[in-house]
Structure formats: structure tokens, C-alpha cells
Amino acid sequence: MKDKFVGKNRIPMHPHQFQPESLMMSYGYHPEWSEGAIKCPIFQTSTFVFSSAEQGKRYFELAYGLKEAEEGEVQGLIYSRLNNPDLEILENRLTLWDGAEEAAVFESGMSAITTVMLEFLRPGDLLLYSTPLYGGTQHFIEEVLPEWGINILAFSPSDSLERIEECLAGSGNRDQLAMIYVETPANPTNTLIDLEWMKRLKEGHSVHGKEVILTVDNTYMGPLWQHPLKHGADLVVYSATKYIGGHSDVIAGAVLGSKNRMQRVKKLRTFLGNMTGPWTGWLLMRSLETLKVRMEQQVANAIQVAHFLQQHPAVERVYYPGLLTEHDGHQYQVYKRQCSSPGAMISFDVYGGEEEAFAVMNQLKMIHLAVSLGSTESLVQHPYTMTHAGLNETEKLQEGITEKMIRLSVGVENINDLLWDLGQALDSVLASQPQTAALIEEA
Numbered sequence: 001m002k003d004k005f006v007g008k009n010r011i012p013m014h015p016h017q018f019q020p021e022s023l024m025m026s027y028g029y030h031p032e033w034s035e036g037a038i039k040c041p042i043f044q045t046s047t048f049v050f051s052s053a054e055q056g057k058r059y060f061e062l063a064y065g066l067k068e069a070e071e072g073e074v075q076g077l078i079y080s081r082l083n084n085p086d087l088e089i090l091e092n093r094l095t096l097w098d099g100a101e102e103a104a105v106f107e108s109g110m111s112a113i114t115t116v117m118l119e120f121l122r123p124g125d126l127l128l129y130s131t132p133l134y135g136g137t138q139h140f141i142e143e144v145l146p147e148w149g150i151n152i153l154a155f156s157p158s159d160s161l162e163r164i165e166e167c168l169a170g171s172g173n174r175d176q177l178a179m180i181y182v183e184t185p186a187n188p189t190n191t192l193i194d195l196e197w198m199k200r201l202k203e204g205h206s207v208h209g210k211e212v213i214l215t216v217d218n219t220y221m222g223p224l225w226q227h228p229l230k231h232g233a234d235l236v237v238y239s240a241t242k243y244i245g246g247h248s249d250v251i252a253g254a255v256l257g258s259k260n261r262m263q264r265v266k267k268l269r270t271f272l273g274n275m276t277g278p279w280t281g282w283l284l285m286r287s288l289e290t291l292k293v294r295m296e297q298q299v300a301n302a303i304q305v306a307h308f309l310q311q312h313p314a315v316e317r318v319y320y321p322g323l324l325t326e327h328d329g330h331q332y333q334v335y336k337r338q339c340s341s342p343g344a345m346i347s348f349d350v351y352g353g354e355e356e357a358f359a360v361m362n363q364l365k366m367i368h369l370a371v372s373l374g375s376t377e378s379l380v381q382h383p384y385t386m387t388h389a390g391l392n393e394t395e396k397l398q399e400g401i402t403e404k405m406i407r408l409s410v411g412v413e414n415i416n417d418l419l420w421d422l423g424q425a426l427d428s429v430l431a432s433q434p435q436t437a438a439l440i441e442e443a
């Protein structure tokens with residue numbers, strides 16, 4: 001496809017560099033392609049007509065890498081499992097936030113993640129990963145990859161770089177390290193992982209001809225608040241179901257990185273057939289137009305909510321990067337270096353245990369009780385018995401996931417409504433449960 005803006009810094013006759021939020025409405029799309037329609041239509045088609053047999057031949061030569069593209073020549077549309085305007089334009093727009101060379105969109109976050117692992121890991125390789133990870137990812141790593149002869153080694157966000165190096169040395173297959181996979185901040189504790197450390201690990205263990213791939217799941221911070229590619233990551237993965245989609249109405253995923261690596265990811269995607277359909281692509285383009293305003297409202301709300309929770313007598317502890325101070329040492333430094341915002345995911349412990357946490361969640365009037373995150377509506381859930389139910393007791397306690405913890409994804413609602421709802425739910429627990437009052441007395 002011919003782009004109106006053929007890439008960063010190549011906007012014809014406009015030396016001005018537009019910001020991503022300005023480009024989300026138009027980048028990569030020409031109204032002339034669609035009868036002047038200002039919005040990119042849904043190209044609900046499985047296949048594309050070639051203007052001649054010669055053109056069809058040429059498109060396949062490029063698609064199969066049989067011939068090199070000439071200067072300025074772009075891959076033509078062939079079949080919607082390989083490419084489709086709604087996917088390509090969406091991918092071009094997604095690259096702008098993270099400063100990536102290329103992006104690929106998938107039918108789910110899990111398909112994005114598993115495709116990356118399948119492409120860059122081979123039997124005998126070692127995968128080093130942070131825990132806890134998103135439940136689906138951790139299951140795939142721990143239950144599926146070993147069946148295919150891939151060695152795995154977990155570390156905790158609280159481990160020092162020296163400790164991780166020691167574990168690697170003790171693993172017996174340090175030399176086979178092929179990928180480091182992390183989620184930062186960790187879900188649900190918001191513990192940050194130092195990407196500078198991960199970069200050092202990666203560089204220290206890459207050998208000529210075999211580079212260790214650093215992959216970061218950036219779902220928790222979305223494309224706005226943290227840009228792992230700028231901190232040494234090779235690939236960034238997203239569940240686009242979360243902030244990118246942002247309306248709890250679509251399941252999708254994305255991978256971003258350099259051209260070379262993304263060509264490998266896209267090739268495997270073609271054969272697995274797990275790309276998004278045109279309708280999902282269109283929905284995500286629509287979502288991207290409001291990504292920044294949504295996320296900015298969410299973080300503004302989250303900051304106020306975190307402070308409110310911190311001073312509420314029914315709340316024992318709040319986990320939120322925005323509450324870190326110099327006294328938190330390394331965590332604070334990583335936060336300052338790596339994140340441009342504290343995000344809109346807050347976890348907090350109520351005094352008591354499951355009973356008190358459940359009472360608070362059941363008492364909420366506006367905030368919904370559901371898993372997922374990053375959407376316009378605020379959601380609460382109970383990691384111990386819900387998203388992290390698959391971890392064993394020791395793992396949960398080691399990560400600080402207890403029965404008294406509630407995870408809150410802050411939406412775009414009016415801040416007074418959010419504070420009122422949380423306040424009345426927490427107050428009601430205080431009032432109805434004398435044992436909670438007693439616990440607070442003790443503390």
C-alpha cells in the first residue's frame with residue numbers, strides 16, 4: 001500500500017513532526033482509496049484482485065522473499081491472512097507510540113506472546129522469565145514449552161541482578177539462554193523490573209551469531225507510559241484487549257520491534273493464521289484515536305484514588321508506583337528512569353483477609369467486579385482467588401499476593417463517583433465487621 005505519510009520524518013512538504021495522538025486519525029490512510037471516506041472502511045474481504053497476472057507474480061515474489069523489493073516498492077495486497085488494509089494501517093499507527101520499526105497485530109495477546117516464543121525458542125534453549133506473569137503466559141511457559149524441550153528458569157522481581165546471575169550460573173544451561181521475558185510492573189504487586197539490568201544480562205549472554213532476545217510485555221503500562229524498546233528491549237508485546245482496545249469489547253494482541261525480527265514474527269503469523277480480522281483491526285483503529293485522552297484521564301483518576309485509599313482506615317497498604325519515594329531506593333530509581341507515569345493499576349490490602357476483601361468488592365455500586373484491565377470502566381478483582389488462583393501457596397506468598405489484596409483498574413469515570421464508591425464500600429466493611437476495627441486498633 002502506498003502511504004500518505006510513508007514513515008517517520010517523511011511527511012511530504014511538512015517538516016513539522018506530528019505527535020502520535022495527532023496522527024491516529026489519519027496516518028497511513030488516503031481518503032481517495034475509499035470514495036473520499038474520512039475514515040478507513042472495514043475491508044471485509046478474504047482476497048484481493050490482481051490487475052494482471054504479472055502483478056500477481058510480483059506480489060508473490062516479494063511475499064515469499066524470492067526477490068528483493070525495489071526502492072520505494074511495497075508489498076501488494078494478496079490475501080487477508082497475509083495482509084489487509086485494516087491490519088496494515090493499524091500496525092503503522094501502533095509503531096508511532098513505541099518508536100518501533102514494525103508491528104504485527106494478533107487475534108489475542110496470548111497469540112502474540114506464544115508466536116514470539118515459538119519463533120525465537122528452539123529445543124535445548126533456555127528461557128529466563130520474571131514471575132508472576134500473566135496467568136496464560138506463565139502456563140504456556142511452565143506447562144507447554146518444557147514439553148518441547150525448552151528449558152525454563154524463573155526469577156522474582158525482588159531478586160537482585162547478582163542473584164539472577166547466580167541462578168543462571170547454577171542452572172547448568174546458561175550458555176543456551178535464548179530469551180529473557182519480563183512483565184513490568186509485575187501484576188498485581190506493581191513491583192518494577194529494572195530493564196537496564198535485563199539489558200545487561202542480555203548483552204552479557206549474547207554470543208556472536210546468537211543474540212539473546214529481550215521481550216517485554218508492556219500491557220500494564222500501555223503504549224503511553226513506558227517504552228521498553230528505548231530501554232534495550234528487542235520486542236514489546238501487548239494484550240491489545242487492555243489499554244489499546246480500551247472498551248472491554250475486543251480481544252487482540254500486538255508485537256513490536258525491529259524490521260528484521262518482525263519479519264520473522266509476521267512470517268510465523270502467516271502460517272499459524274492468528275492475525276486479527278479486519279473488523280478487529282478497525283475497532284482497534286477507532287480505539288487508538290482516543291488512546292491518549294483515555295489513558296491520561298485514567299492516570300489522573302488513579303493518582304487521586306491511590307492517595308484516597310492510602311489514607312482510608314480500612315486499607316492496610318497500597319501498591320502503586322505513584323506512591324514510591326526516595327526511601328524506596330532502587331524501585332523508585334527504576335520508576336523514574338523507566339516510566340513516564342505511574343499508570344492506572346492499583347492494588348491494595350484491606351485489613352483482614354478474604355472475607356473483608358470480598359465484602360468491599362461486593363459492596364461496590366458502580367465499579368464492576370471483573371478481570372481484565374485498562375478499559376474505560378473501573379474494574380476490581382481478587383488476585384488470590386481469581387487471576388492468580390493458578391499459583392501455589394508458596395508462590396503467592398513469595399510475591400506478596402495475599403487474601404486481603406484487591407486489584408483495581410481505574411477507568412475514566414468522574415473522580416468523585418470513584419471516590420464515593422470506594423469510600424462507601426470500605427466504610428461499610430469497617431462498620432459491619434467489628435474484627436476489622438479490632439485489627440486496625442492493633443496496627
Ligand SMILES: *Cc1c(COP(=O)(O)O)cnc(C)c1O
Nearest residue numbers: 108109110134217219239241252
Ligand atoms: C490480558 C493479558 C494478556 C493476555 O492477553 P489476551 O488478549 O487476553 O490474550 C497478556 N499479558 C498481560 C499482562 C495481560 O494483562
